[in-house]
Amino acid sequence: xxxxxxxxxxxxxxxxxxxxxxxxxxxxxxxxxxxxxxxxxxxxxxxxxxxxxxxxxxxxxxxxxxxxxxxxxxxxxxxxxxxxxxxxxxxxxxxxxxxxxxxxxxxxxxxxxxxxxxxxxxxxxxxxxxxxxxxxxxxxxxxxxxxxxxxxxxxxxxxxxxxxxxxxxxxxxxxxxxxxxxxxxxxxxxxxxxxxxxxxxxxxxxxxxxxxxxxxxxxxxxxxxxxxxxxxxxxxxxxxxxxxxxxxxxxxxxxxxxxxxxxxxxxxxxxxxxxxxxxxxxxxxxxxxxxxxxxxxxxxxxxxxxxxxxxxxxxxxxxxxxxxxxxxxxx
Amino acid sequence: xxxxxxxxxxxxxxxxxxxxxxxxxxxxxxxxxxxxxxxxxxxxxxxxxxxxxxxxxxxxxxxxxxxxxxxxxxxxxxxxxxxxxxxxxxxxxxxxxxxxxxxxxxxxxxxxxxxxxxxxxxxxxxxxxxxxxxxxxxxxxxxxxxxxxxxxxxxxxxxxxxxxxxxxxxxxxxxxxxxxxxxxxxxxxxxxxxxxxxxxxxxxxxxxxxxxxxxxxxxxxxxxxxxxxxxxxxxxxxxxxxxxxxxxxxxxxxxxxxxxxxxxxxxxxxxxxxxxxxxxxxxxxxxxxxxxxxxxxxxxxxxxxxxxxxxxxxxxxxxxxxxxxxxxxxx
Numbered sequence: 001x002x003x004x005x006x007x008x009x010x011x012x013x014x015x016x017x018x019x020x021x022x023x024x025x026x027x028x029x030x031x032x033x034x035x036x037x038x039x040x041x042x043x044x045x046x047x048x049x050x051x052x053x054x055x056x057x058x059x060x061x062x063x064x065x066x067x068x069x070x071x072x073x074x075x076x077x078x079x080x081x082x083x084x085x086x087x088x089x090x091x092x093x094x095x096x097x098x099x100x101x102x103x104x105x106x107x108x109x110x111x112x113x114x115x116x117x118x119x120x121x122x123x124x125x126x127x128x129x130x131x132x133x134x135x136x137x138x139x140x141x142x143x144x145x146x147x148x149x150x151x152x153x154x155x156x157x158x159x160x161x162x163x164x165x166x167x168x169x170x171x172x173x174x175x176x177x178x179x180x181x182x183x184x185x186x187x188x189x190x191x192x193x194x195x196x197x198x199x200x201x202x203x204x205x206x207x208x209x210x211x212x213x214x215x216x217x218x219x220x221x222x223x224x225x226x227x228x229x230x231x232x233x234x235x236x237x238x239x240x241x242x243x244x245x246x247x248x249x250x251x252x253x254x255x256x257x258x259x260x261x262x263x264x265x266x267x268x269x270x271x272x273x274x275x276x277x278x279x280x281x282x283x284x285x286x287x288x289x290x291x292x293x294x295x296x297x298x299x300x301x302x303x304x305x306x307x308x309x310x311x312x313x314x315x316x317x318x319x320x321x322x323x324x325x326x327x328x329x330x331x
Numbered sequence: 332x333x334x335x336x337x338x339x340x341x342x343x344x345x346x347x348x349x350x351x352x353x354x355x356x357x358x359x360x361x362x363x364x365x366x367x368x369x370x371x372x373x374x375x376x377x378x379x380x381x382x383x384x385x386x387x388x389x390x391x392x393x394x395x396x397x398x399x400x401x402x403x404x405x406x407x408x409x410x411x412x413x414x415x416x417x418x419x420x421x422x423x424x425x426x427x428x429x430x431x432x433x434x435x436x437x438x439x440x441x442x443x444x445x446x447x448x449x450x451x452x453x454x455x456x457x458x459x460x461x462x463x464x465x466x467x468x469x470x471x472x473x474x475x476x477x478x479x480x481x482x483x484x485x486x487x488x489x490x491x492x493x494x495x496x497x498x499x500x501x502x503x504x505x506x507x508x509x510x511x512x513x514x515x516x517x518x519x520x521x522x523x524x525x526x527x528x529x530x531x532x533x534x535x536x537x538x539x540x541x542x543x544x545x546x547x548x549x550x551x552x553x554x555x556x557x558x559x560x561x562x563x564x565x566x567x568x569x570x571x572x573x574x575x576x577x578x579x580x581x582x583x584x585x586x587x588x589x590x591x592x593x594x595x596x597x598x599x600x601x602x603x604x605x606x607x608x609x610x611x612x613x614x615x616x617x618x619x620x621x622x623x624x625x626x627x628x629x630x631x632x633x634x635x636x637x638x639x640x641x642x643x644x645x646x647x648x649x650x651x652x653x654x655x656x657x658x659x660x661x662x
Contacts, residue, residue, distance in 0.1 A: 032486070035568055037413045037552055038383040040484050043374045052369040053474065055427035055461040082368045096386035096427070096472040130386040136467010141427040143384065143474040153371050155363070221368055237366055 028125030039127035050088035069114030079144035084210025085222035088146030095129035159238035163281035173199035175272020192254035203276035212293035220280035241308035247316030359456030370458035381419035400445030410475035415541025416553035419477030426460035490569035494612035504530035506603020523585035534607035543624035551611035572639035578647030
């Protein structure tokens with residue numbers, strides 16, 4: 001722990017650790033009750049460790065007045081989504097919580113409660129981290145570690161010509177939910193707006209499905225930069241091309257309504273970020289295995305991997321189209 | 332990676348990764364060239380993984396106008412110091428870089444150069460992370476992972492009555508260096524001021540020494556919260572008491588001059604943070620092994636572990652004293 005002067009909510013750093021974070025480490029042996037300088041992690045024989053970090057900043061990745069338990073869960077879930085897309089089973093995480101001065105005890109307790117709920121839901125334990133204060137926005141950086149059988153991590157680079165391209169869940173709700181959070185899409189019904197907003201605030205990492213994908217997926221990625229951009233990442237890493245049929249991209253009823261009303265364009269949905277679905281390629285004949293692994297989770301075939309390079313996109317009417325932007329490429 | 336809108340120095344997030352961070356991942360196989368969602372880490376047979384995270388915020392842990400290569404190195408080194416104090420050999424790290432908008436390309440390149448130099452110096456490789464922008468101060472969160480032979484991590488909790496208490500290097504330079512950085516200690520000579528300032532800006536993690544300590548240390552901690560506070564941590568975790576002889580605490584010549592001139596008090600030096608020395612307890616007869624492991628690094632015996640509880644502190648003249656504060660306890 002570095003020595004940032006913590007006076008948050010009149011709790012010192014040691015109080016924060018003892019009251020809020022130590023309970024989150026209970027039952028995870030390597031956490032050493034957060035009483036040491038470091039965690040001690042044992043990787044089971046025959047397993048490798050998959051490691052990912054995501055940083056979330058108030059005003060960019062969530063809204064500063066979002067409920068603290070949802071902020072906590074989103075911070076953890078975006079990391080769990082990465083683990084799931086790699087075929088890894090969640091194990092440990094470390095949390096750096098950089099808190100605005102004056103953050104209240106109530107806020108912190110609700111934040112910790114959110115983490116506790118998701119730890120139980122997804123089978124991951126806090127093993128370490130750091131807390132400090134900032135004059136800037138709330139910033140959360142989580143490193144999540146998961147186990148994968150040796151040699152079985154699903155990479156971006158394994159897509160092969162002839163694979164079908166699949167995606168879980170629905171696409172575009174995250175981007176639309178951000179619009180709703182900012183007061184947009186007022187013409188939609190309140191239940192539709194609530195659904196979209198919830199999808200933005202609280203992504204659903206497909207951890208259970210992810211634990212099966214190494215048995216049928218040649219390549220996978222979690223959709224965080226936008227469907228088209230993330231599919232581009234997979235194709236480029238695999239040195240193959242692809243065809244995406246926009247008409248097959250799965251959309252939720254609220255997203256369909258937003259399209260029909262003209263309040264959003266399909267292009268926005270497939271280039272928006274924050275979906276946290278799993279995009280993967282598999283031989284088409286794996287379909288039965290995919291369906292069995294998915295249980296109640298919808299999985300949709302949206303395209304094909306082909307030899308060559310680049311992504312050909314077909315509009316719902318079959319005509320080839322070019323998108324003005326492919327996702328949050330940040331240029 | 333989360334989708335923060337990066338426009339730093341006119342580089343997008345993908346440019347940042349490709350131009351600055353990918354070269355730092357070269358040669359570390361599990362990094363997958365930072366081209367996947369996650370790193371794939373293999374732990375050698377007979378080894379466990381030690382994991383630690385530290386977050387550093389401009390204005391708190393470093394000054395925002397400090398040279399970018401030194402900021403980079405300090406961010407990495409405070410983590411390396413934790414690994415060293417646990418007897419772990421550095422292996423991998425993940426970096427979350429939360430950058431103020433408008434951070435220049437030159438600044439970023441110098442920052443990456445600093446990381447590259449320390450990676451080479453300490454034998455650690457970048458395997459992942461995240462970048463985003465912020466309206467707040469520069470914030471860096473690093474998770475470092477190291478290897479330790481199974482069962483050999485040196486914990487805080489192993490101190491035994493009869494152990495001698497040892498510390499590497501010198502104590503108090505970090506706290507004095509912060510004073511110098513803020514314009515204090517003007518009466519000291521310029522070389523002394525430069526030495527202290529450098530100690531604050533660029534701690535020296537004792538990675539080589541740390542790789543040996545599991546053979547003689549019963550307990551260890553890196554001195555980041557202050558010598559007295561960190562010794563308290565070890566004694567409390569070990570359920571033992573201790574005696575600290577302030578007159579034996581090793582001080583650099585500039586720190587001795589600061590004391591002699593009245594510009595600082597010994598109390599400030601043993602309660603100041605940012606020393607990043609290794610405090611450990613060992614049987615007194617381990618002294619030869621300690622000296623052999625230390626090479627040119629000074630190691631000083633400063634006290635004794637005793638049965639019971641609490642820390643008795645003896646002033647240089649032998650009289651027992653009570654400190655008004657024990658370190659950065661943040662209350």
